[in-house]
Amino acid sequence: MMKKYLIISILFSFVIFGITACSPSSSDEGDESPDPNDNNGSTIITTPSQTPDPNEVIPPNLAPVPTPDYIAEFNMELSALDVTHLMGAGWNLGNTLDAVVSRTAPKSILTQEVSWGNPITSQEMIQLLADSGFSTLRIPVTWQHFIGPEPDYIIDDQIIDRVQEIVDWAYDLGMFVIINTHHDDWQFPDPENIEAEHMLVALWHQVASRFAGYGERLIFESMNEPRLKGTRYEWTGGTPTARGVINAWNMAFINTVRATGYNNEHRFLMIPTHAASADSVAINDMWVPRRDNRVMVSVHAYTPYDLVLNTRSTRNTFDPDNSNDTNDINQLFDRLNSTFISQGTAVVMGEMGFLNKSGEDGNVPDRVAWTDYYTARAAEVGIPCIWWDNGIRVTTNNEAFALMNRHEVEWFFPEIVEAMVSNFIR
Numbered sequence: 432m433m434k435k436y437l438i439i440s441i442l443f444s445f446v447i448f449g450i451t452a453c454s455p456s457s458s459d460e461g462d463e464s465p466d467p468n469d470n471n472g473s474t475i476i477t478t479p480s481q482t483p484d485p486n487e488v489i490p491p492n493l494a495p496v497p498t499p500d501y502i503a504e505f506n507m508e509l510s511a512l513d514v515t516h517l518m519g520a521g522w523n524l525g526n527t528l529d530a531v532v533s534r535t536a537p538k539s540i541l542t543q544e545v546s547w548g549n550p551i552t553s554q555e556m557i558q559l560l561a562d563s564g565f566s567t568l569r570i571p572v573t574w575q576h577f578i579g580p581e582p583d584y585i586i587d588d589q590i591i592d593r594v595q596e597i598v599d600w601a602y603d604l605g606m607f608v609i610i611n612t613h614h615d616d617w618q619f620p621d622p623e624n625i626e627a628e629h630m631l632v633a634l635w636h637q638v639a640s641r642f643a644g645y646g647e648r649l650i651f652e653s654m655n656e657p658r659l660k661g662t663r664y665e666w667t668g669g670t671p672t673a674r675g676v677i678n679a680w681n682m683a684f685i686n687t688v689r690a691t692g693y694n695n696e697h698r699f700l701m702i703p704t705h706a707a708s709a710d711s712v713a714i715n716d717m718w719v720p721r722r723d724n725r726v727m728v729s730v731h732a733y734t735p736y737d738l739v740l741n742t743r744s745t746r747n748t749f750d751p752d753n754s755n756d757t758n759d760i761n762q763l764f765d766r767l768n769s770t771f772i773s774q775g776t777a778v779v780m781g782e783m784g785f786l787n788k789s790g791e792d793g794n795v796p797d798r799v800a801w802t803d804y805y806t807a808r809a810a811e812v813g814i815p816c817i818w819w820d821n822g823i824r825v826t827t828n829n830e831a832f833a834l835m836n837r838h839e840v841e842w843f844f845p846e847i848v849e850a851m852v853s854n855f856i857r
Contacts, residue, residue: 499693503644511724515778520818520855521567525832528572532546532576540593552837553840555840556837559842561605570594571655575616578634586634586637610642610650612652617631620674620676621672622676650698652701652702654684657706668705677704682718701781702719704716726776730767747789751804761808764812783816785797785847791825806850806851815855818832
């Protein structure tokens with residue numbers, strides 16, 4: 432039944448994208464298509480030919496959804512905008528469950544967890560986050576090494592059990608927790624990539640079923656930076672077709688999660704733009720279902736690029752009183768506010784940060800000044816910020832974004848932590 436539906440779904444998507452290729456100005460949509468001017472409908476920031484059909488609903492119970500062991504109370508009064516004001520400062524458990532191992536390696540989640548140089552995640556690490564004022568934990572997860580063959584793509588229990596263990600540590604401390612699909616190879620947005628939607632639907636049906644009873648503090652994020660990897664469009668906003676594919680995948684994700692029932696009918700969900708870009712070309716083609724007020728837009732922004740992300744750049748100072756340093760940040764949050772937040776759509780800054788370019792000393796004063804300015808501007812418009820921590824302290828050939836010394840369970844740069852959390856009041 433699932434295989435039959437998925438094939439039909441993909442064929443339906445091809446029809447949509449075929450129309451796009453033949454007649455890009457076509458606006459022949461049915462009466463139920465969302466109206467971009469209808470505040471009770473859906474926000475469409477794209478051309479009509481790139482809009483996923485909101486009536487293409489994933490049928491419920493692709494596989495039986497087991498009754499959850501418990502069903503938490505879900506705060507139905509909260510909207511996505513309310514929740515983003517509560518999420519505040521966050522931290523990514525990067526280069527850990529999202530590490531990519533060889534397909535020929537033994538299937539061991541603990542081996543994957545340490546394969547990029549980080550230690551096994553401990554409950555003490557999560558306690559340090561909560562004690563330091565972080566309200567949100569994002570857990571990037573690469574599932575591909577633990578997914579069985581088509582058509583069912585069954586997830587190995589060891590990875591979902593481990594994800595649940597770490598989720599519970601943070602959830603039980605009152606934190607918001609985000610889980611996603613991270614470095615999985617299938618996230619290449621091309622209409623000929625038939626297997627991708629199959630895997631997305633099967634994976635999220637299983638993950639959503641496992642966590643169906645959790646309350647509003649557990650959030651699902653469909654994908655991490657889906658993009659035309661290896662092409663000239665990878666970091667430039669993609670193509671109209673690629674952005675349309677991502678819109679359709681996000682819709683399939685939303686419908687799949689909702690169809691599993693229980694608290695997933697109301698679960699807060701995050702959906703990305705192409706490459707999770709906050710640039711105009713990406714966000715202007717973003718489709719967001721406004722009838723579902725528990726959906727958030729997921730973006731990443733390391734800006735100014737030469738200062739905070741480009742390891743080849745010698746630029747290393749930040750002056751909050753210098754417009755040359757602050758213009759990019761101001762434009763970023765003004766753009767996100769005018770495009771989404773002021774229109775009633777919530778935004779989460781799923782990744783941000785300023786890498787260490789100065790060895791052990793970590794150019795702390797400038798990183799503190801940047802962090803304070805960046806997160807203050809985000810807080811002004813209601814966007815929570817989640818620092819990308821990959822566990823690397825000193826730059827060699829890698830980006831050194833570590834704040835936490837995970838081996839000793841203490842902060843490498845407590846001043847940066849303080850600058851970040853102090854701008855968010857929960």
